Amino acid sequence: MSSDVRFTDFKSDKQPTWCPGCGDFGTMNGMMKALANTGNDPDNTFVVAGIGCSGKIGTYMHSYALHGVHGRALPVGTGVKMARPDIEVMVAGGDGDGYSIGAGHFVHAVRRNVDMSYVVMDNRIYGLTKGQASPTSRSDFETSTTPDGSQQPPVNPLALALASGATFIAQSFASDALRHTEIVEAAIEHDGFGFVNVFSPCVTFNDVDTYDYFRDTLIDLDEEGHDPTDADAAKEVILDADKEYQGIIYQDENSVPYHELHGVTGDMSEVPEGAPEGAMDLVREFY
Amino acid sequence: MAADLNWAIGGEAGDGIDSTGKIFAQALARAGRHVFTSKDFASRIRGGYTAYKIRTSVDDVQSVVDRLDILVALTQRTIDENLDEMHEGSAVIYDGERSWEAEIPEEITAVDVPLKSLAEEAGGAIMRNVVALGAACEITGFDVAYLDEALEKRFGGKGSKIVENNKEAARLGQEYVAEEYDLSHLGYEMETTDADYVLLNGDEAIGMGAIAAGCKFYAGYPITPATAVMEYLTGRIEQFGGHVVQAEDELSAINMALGAARAGARSMTATSGPGIDLMTETFGLIATSETPLVIVDVMRSGPSTGMPTKQEQGDLNMLLYGGHGEIPRFVLAPTTIDECFWKTIEAFNLAETYQTPVYLVGDLAMAVTEQTFPPEAFDMDAVEIDRGKLVDDEEVDEWVDEKGRFRAHANTDDGISPRAIPGTVDGAHMSTGLEHDELGRRTEDTDVRVEQVDKRNRKVETAIEREDWEYREFGDPDADDLVISWGSNEGALVEALDRLEDDGVSVRVLSVPYIFPRPDLTEEIEAANDVIVVECNATGQFANLIEHDALTRVKRINKYTGVRFKADELAAQIQERLAEEVPAQ
Ligand SMILES: Cc1ncc(C[n+]2csc(CCOP(=O)(O)OP(=O)(O)O)c2C)c(N)n1
Numbered sequence A: 001m002s003s004d005v006r007f008t009d010f011k012s013d014k015q016p017t018w019c020p021g022c023g024d025f026g027t028m029n030g031m032m033k034a035l036a037n038t039g040n041d042p043d044n045t046f047v048v049a050g051i052g053c054s055g056k057i058g059t060y061m062h063s064y065a066l067h068g069v070h071g072r073a074l075p076v077g078t079g080v081k082m083a084r085p086d087i088e089v090m091v092a093g094g095d096g097d098g099y100s101i102g103a104g105h106f107v108h109a110v111r112r113n114v115d116m117s118y119v120v121m122d123n124r125i126y127g128l129t130k131g132q133a134s135p136t137s138r139s140d141f142e143t144s145t146t147p148d149g150s151q152q153p154p155v156n157p158l159a160l161a162l163a164s165g166a167t168f169i170a171q172s173f174a175s176d177a178l179r180h181t182e183i184v185e186a187a188i189e190h191d192g193f194g195f196v197n198v199f200s201p202c203v204t205f206n207d208v209d210t211y212d213y214f215r216d217t218l219i220d221l222d223e224e225g226h227d228p229t230d231a232d233a234a235k236e237v238i239l240d241a242d243k244e245y246q247g248i249i250y251q252d253e254n255s256v257p258y259h260e261l262h263g264v265t266g267d268m269s270e271v272p273e274g275a276p277e278g279a280m281d282l283v284r285e286f287y
Numbered sequence B: 001m002a003a004d005l006n007w008a009i010g011g012e013a014g015d016g017i018d019s020t021g022k023i024f025a026q027a028l029a030r031a032g033r034h035v036f037t038s039k040d041f042a043s044r045i046r047g048g049y050t051a052y053k054i055r056t057s058v059d060d061v062q063s064v065v066d067r068l069d070i071l072v073a074l075t076q077r078t079i080d081e082n083l084d085e086m087h088e089g090s091a092v093i094y095d096g097e098r099s100w101e102a103e104i105p106e107e108i109t110a111v112d113v114p115l116k117s118l119a120e121e122a123g124g125a126i127m128r129n130v131v132a133l134g135a136a137c138e139i140t141g142f143d144v145a146y147l148d149e150a151l152e153k154r155f156g157g158k159g160s161k162i163v164e165n166n167k168e169a170a171r172l173g174q175e176y177v178a179e180e181y182d183l184s185h186l187g188y189e190m191e192t193t194d195a196d197y198v199l200l201n202g203d204e205a206i207g208m209g210a211i212a213a214g215c216k217f218y219a220g221y222p223i224t225p226a227t228a229v230m231e232y233l234t235g236r237i238e239q240f241g242g243h244v245v246q247a248e249d250e251l252s253a254i255n256m257a258l259g260a261a262r263a264g265a266r267s268m269t270a271t272s273g274p275g276i277d278l279m280t281e282t283f284g285l286i287a288t289s290e291t292p293l294v295i296v297d298v299m300r301s302g303p304s305t306g307m308p309t310k311q312e313q314g315d316l317n318m319l320l321y322g323g324h325g326e327i328p329r330f331v332l333a334p335t336t337i338d339e340c341f342w343k344t345i346e347a348f349n350l351a352e353t354y355q356t357p358v359y360l361v362g363d364l365a366m367a368v369t370e371q372t373f374p375p376e377a378f379d380m381d382a383v384e385i386d387r388g389k390l391v392d393d394e395e396v397d398e399w400v401d402e403k404g405r406f407r408a409h410a411n412t413d414d415g416i417s418p419r420a421i422p423g424t425v426d427g428a429h430m431s432t433g434l435e436h437d438e439l440g441r442r443t444e445d446t447d448v449r450v451e452q453v454d455k456r457n458r459k460v461e462t463a464i465e466r467e468d469w470e471y472r473e474f475g476d477p478d479a480d481d482l483v484i485s486w487g488s489n490e491g492a493l494v495e496a497l498d499r500l501e502d503d504g505v506s507v508r509v510l511s512v513p514y515i516f517p518r519p520d521l522t523e524e525i526e527a528a529n530d531v532i533v534v535e536c537n538a539t540g541q542f543a544n545l546i547e548h549d550a551l552t553r554v555k556r557i558n559k560y561t562g563v564r565f566k567a568d569e570l571a572a573q574i575q576e577r578l579a580e581e582v583p584a585q
């Protein structure tokens, strides 16, 4: 079936309620295309979504999916992948969902290197709750909860990933459809945790990190001749606070995903009709 | 009833108290004796009083008693802590060569054994506890051959030299006592039988039950006293094609378990009260997305961090009512260690049949207590698996709408919808904690909302009708007075019946392993004169439920010291309550 899967097969018949012009449209289209281009179909794909405007993505896509609680999408994805290494797992959410309430899970999912892709729609604001500061908001950014600017430096999600031992770190821009799709494809194909931070502008609550801002400032790493396997070069890009980049920033070519490292290969969904063979040995152990 | 023997070893945490006690318990089980163990421990790793107690008899033993016959004391505190349980026939084994001068009351037989020197002679001071075990064998007339077997089991993996040294240490302890003392006046005799018993605790029984039930995925975060479930599964579940993940916290653990369950695996997590608090966020999502999941709460003493190494049955209300909104659920409470095994299997079957979260609730007393059972008590051939309405590629067709979309939350008469797992062709669907329609799509439509809430609650109604929510009964079925208990109090209660009988008091005992749904006890309560509900908490959470169900007032026995009931204590309290006036209706 997968050979003739089109990206529209990953579309549900639910109309998005995102504001017209929201970056999440472009982000989602790229995700669907990337899934189709990498030979997946809705029946072998599991999408886990967080809470937020971004988290609504699971509703607008068609596949096996779970729309979870705020910030906990990554553990759900981990559970799906461990039980079913045969299933393609993609996790999606926002910057608040992933780097604030879910920050702890982010660090640990990265460090475990579970074979799934994680797409974060980073609009540097809380969209769904109507415009509060997010962990990636600039420190002088004024919002309803930070009328005088937040006075806190933003989290650098790429650095957080790097410090946690990431094997794949990338950044893309929702409106650069081709590059975004290409980058998500690479994240899917990566053997391990494929992390993509997507600049996905919120046209309603963020008038600073806009389409124009990213179009004007974004530097494409491919054009710079960046070598993603060069860890030092990656570090430089990630810690460069003055510029915005898109592209695959870092990829460890020797990455071994968690389930392989732990010898998990089988499909865990099968259960025999009684106790599994050899179960009586478990009792004998207590003699 | 054959005489039982109560033995204990106590010292400081880090003295190897636990492993020594366990070796002796295993030796007794090998000798065909029943064993019931209990532990006193403080919440610290080194230092602090700790003791491992064994009650053993050729008859079945199911509880702790207020009597101590042989005590191996590595510290003075051990003697002081246990003095009130010792009697004229008690003996204390201690090491007189050590720096402390043991103060042992005259009427108790002091058995001074140079534990350390003899251990050194056998090959290392570390074996001084084993020397004490040898000494205990001599005092009680217990054949050291059984101890040898237990030492082989414990140290076999470390090579024959270590095994031989330990056997030698035991021998030296035995010989020393034989040469230096005449203790025949104590009159201990350890009968043996041909029976072959297995010895295990509640956490192990839960872990074993999970594997027997086909559980493949476990995620958890360490917490006393639930950690042993994870430790049991680690290294074993892999042999059956499963995997354990130590998550970063309980929020993660339950969400991982949820992911694996949606992927089609039988999946479980276990924690204690504080962890349940954190998991409660996701609990509603599990129920709303209709995901089968088993969540184990091994209760300890709360609230907050409370007394982490002490027992209590204080989480009942949380398990019944925890979570925002109204959440359909099942709450099962095994009453014995062997039931921990069977109820875990049942929990998986209920979870998959009804696509709901199932709480399995145990407590610290049951989790750390070891008890002997005939191996048939865990008959793997009797395990039955029910996966509920899991549909395959062909069956999916019956459940799609006119546009070919899978109705994962189809509104059915019994409230149970079909379940398709990833990979099932044309079964793709989204599930969510948002209110949703039959397809899983978010909705705020008033009719659909009501329909879906009713549908989910109807699963519980179906289960109440279909399943057998039985209870266990002990004592005199015709007695006027009724004692009701839940969870780990059963053993002590059953033994209390013997004591009551001696005093000419007969009661009928109902032990209830289901909290929600629970058996309807109204008839039994109405037929009874006095009704007493026994539980280890201060506010009588189960008694409140009983009163609510039967619209009557009941008497209560509550204990919340952090220590489980003892049989003698319960017998006395039951008599006291029976003598009290019936509470006003
Ligand atoms: C436990 C919990 N706390 C708070 C919320 C409210 N909430 C919903 S979305 C959200 C923030 C979303 O921000 P982000 O992840 O950046 O997503 P966006 O809406 O911008 O796409 C918050 C705080 C919630 N649903 N659950």
Ligand code: SF4
Binding pocket: A017, A018, A019, A021, A022, A023, A024, A053, A054, A123, A127, A128, A201, A202, A203, A204, A205
């Ligand atoms: S509020 Fe912002 S993030 Fe949310 S849909 Fe509108 S534009 Fe998108």
